[in-house]
Amino acid sequence: MEGEKEIRSRLVQELVLNGRDPPSCYVQRDHDRQLNAPPQPSSPIPVIDLDHLSQSDGADEAVKFRSALQSWGLFLAINHGIPGSFLDKVLNLSREFFHLPLEDKQKFTNLIDGKDFKLEGYGNDIVVSNGQILDWNDRLYLLIQPEDQRNLAVWPTTPISFRDTLHEFGKKTETVRAQILRAMAKVLELKEDCFVNHFDEKATMNARFNYYPHCKRPDLVFGLKPHSDASAMTILLLDKEVGGLQVHKNAEWVDVPVLPNSLLVVVGDGMEILSNGIFRSPIHRVLTNSDKERVSVVMFISLDPEKNLEPLDELVDEKRPRMYKTVRTKDFLADHYEDFAEGKRTMDFYKI
């Protein structure tokens, strides 16, 4: 029999191959689960046409966009300029990577000497405490920007086009990022470049390739436990067939539908702070599927780690006093990795 420690160090994919029920370190405590209440789609997840939004007749779209950012903190973006065939390629490469034999993937491990976690690489959750409940998810985490800080030692070389495609996806995501940041400034009646200017050449972009193997007991585990993203903004490419992502709104868990060729844009904690709480960083989670695996490719966009995260002066006044303390981006992100593992929200420590 394997001990708890060995099981914790296994990849989820290996556990599935064993065909067993999820080990106890993956089983959520009852009160954390809330899986029984079926999600009530009180209103559909907003869909925003980014092309229309940037046109001179895009006023209606801008109203929808602002409301999506304020009330949901996320939206599905269509007409974002990245061809569907390219998005398919990214999803397929990701799936191909996770389907490689374990020893091939382990070359890119996120463990140092087989035990200490680092952020980048292939593996599973950072374990910070003994009682930590793990997520039913293996992932590959890579820094894409700034380019000169890439650690190519953990960038897969199989499939052969992995690196080039990821580089290209980073470039394309950068264009979408700028488009959205400009539109955000516009709907807040700020100077068009005021958010874009915060994302200089030292701003970071990290990719997280998520792999959720099927799970015999989806009622017991989370693919990803409830959390908000510590980034300023997250741009997600979701599985084209299998859903599982839910967002918490008005005390309900609402399914994010599968919408092929769209990108999901999520407001991160960083943008909630910059916008002095006008835009909302939503709590979301991922459920697993009893017979289907699921992949997602997630791009986390953050400020220069040395820059301070604080509400924009233009968004603080008597009617809307400052809602968050100042924190260095780097410190906020470091806290997040620990807090996430323990199911806490870093954001709550910075509210005034």
Ligand SMILES: O=C(O)CCC(=O)C(=O)O
């Ligand atoms: O896989 C998904 O749908 C969501 C992933 C996510 O929320 C994350 O990686 O932060």
Ligand SMILES: [Fe+2]
């Ligand atoms: Fe997330």
